[in-house]
Amino acid sequence: MASSFPSVSELEAAARLLYGQVFGEEPQVAACAPGRVNLIGEHTDYNQGLVLPMALPLVTVVVGSRTPGPDVTVVTATEDADEPRRVDFSLLGDGAALAPGLPRWANYVKGVIQHYRAPPVPGFRAVVVSSVPLGGGLSSSASLEVAFYTFLQQLKPDDEDGVSKALACQQAEHTHAGVPCGIMDQFVSVLGSEGHALLIDCRSLKATAVPLTDPSLVILITNSNVRHSLTGSEYPTRRRQCEEAASVLGKDSLRDATIKDLEEAKGRLDDVAYRRARHVIEEIERTARAAEALQRGAYREFGKLMVESHKSLRDLYEVSCRELDQLVSAATEVEGVFGSRMTGGGFGGCTVTLLQAHAVDKTIQHIQERYGGTPTFYVTTPSAGAQVLSVS
Ligand code: ADP
Ligand code: MG
Numbered sequence: 001m002a003s004s005f006p007s008v009s010e011l012e013a014a015a016r017l018l019y020g021q022v023f024g025e026e027p028q029v030a031a032c033a034p035g036r037v038n039l040i041g042e043h044t045d046y047n048q049g050l051v052l053p054m055a056l057p058l059v060t061v062v063v064g065s066r067t068p069g070p071d072v073t074v075v076t077a078t079e080d081a082d083e084p085r086r087v088d089f090s091l092l093g094d095g096a097a098l099a100p101g102l103p104r105w106a107n108y109v110k111g112v113i114q115h116y117r118a119p120p121v122p123g124f125r126a127v128v129v130s131s132v133p134l135g136g137g138l139s140s141s142a143s144l145e146v147a148f149y150t151f152l153q154q155l156k157p158d159d160e161d162g163v164s165k166a167l168a169c170q171q172a173e174h175t176h177a178g179v180p181c182g183i184m185d186q187f188v189s190v191l192g193s194e195g196h197a198l199l200i201d202c203r204s205l206k207a208t209a210v211p212l213t214d215p216s217l218v219i220l221i222t223n224s225n226v227r228h229s230l231t232g233s234e235y236p237t238r239r240r241q242c243e244e245a246a247s248v249l250g251k252d253s254l255r256d257a258t259i260k261d262l263e264e265a266k267g268r269l270d271d272v273a274y275r276r277a278r279h280v281i282e283e284i285e286r287t288a289r290a291a292e293a294l295q296r297g298a299y300r301e302f303g304k305l306m307v308e309s310h311k312s313l314r315d316l317y318e319v320s321c322r323e324l325d326q327l328v329s330a331a332t333e334v335e336g337v338f339g340s341r342m343t344g345g346g347f348g349g350c351t352v353t354l355l356q357a358h359a360v361d362k363t364i365q366h367i368q369e370r371y372g373g374t375p376t377f378y379v380t381t382p383s384a385g386a387q388v389l390s391v392s
Contacts, residue, residue: 038352060144100175
């Protein structure tokens, strides 16, 4: 069976309750931001390419209040490793308080404070509650950053420019979490819209909303519930390999390269660089075609592109793993499934499957039978980007 998850208002209620228990008062402000699933366009964002994610009904909620002094206290309801769930620091002084440290999860909060676009940030108390699985490739990290940024906007308004907000949250992840991520996660968490996937051009930072509300269609996310230790180290390596390949091709980024450019330069690239670049160049092209197919309601065509994307990530980009391959092949064996692929950075995390609504139960059952591990399933719909929940 698919997992049920709390609604935004249920999460907000849980956050308010915890806030009351911890601080003995009511929070004045509440904000939320979603996780995301990427339908197609993987490892293309940091190559200035195209991506096609959608915002999820899985969200992070932040509630809290401004305080008179410079002190910050944040409590998360979500358990992660052995880290304490409460952090206290002061915004006064030499800025050392905002340097990355422990607990690690607080680095996302500190990074957002550091890069907030209307400094200085006042002292505050806050509670975080989330339905986005941590480290599952659905971008709990971007949802935490963007929810926090949206919360800070209620304490001290900025100019409310959405793209700049996404860029600030991306910076937070770079400088404070040490993850040199692209812009996709933060962008769609800020600017996603209900009933739409978002075709983002990561070079121009322009986005086109693609309607995705057909009731006969389901977007099924399957969490492998594995995360291999390669996750952290391989990402910056891939990024570097792409930059090196672009420079051999004489381009600013692989976005500017064609397959013809790549074939002409093949003799000057080692085999690994060639395969990485080929994935990126073809994946950008596939994403453009997939968005166009979705506009036309050509789901079968879209599904085929998803499967091609998966194979390319597996064979050329080498970021898949046995569990993700198993989940994808199990899904594509079921009648009524249009396509399936790994989604997110890889080496574990989730797959995304596009299928006919009537086939959901049998697909879940089939995957469960075929998969060696214990997967979690989410039946999802394209949901809203970050929102202010209430101001009292
Ligand atoms: P993903 O973004 O795919 O979920 P990441 O490794 O990028 O995986 O981010 C996961 C990390 O983000 C967690 O280990 C934790 O440090 C932090 N995080 C995300 N959401 C929360 C939360 N609600 N409370 C505390 N930490 C969180
Ligand atoms: Mg993340």
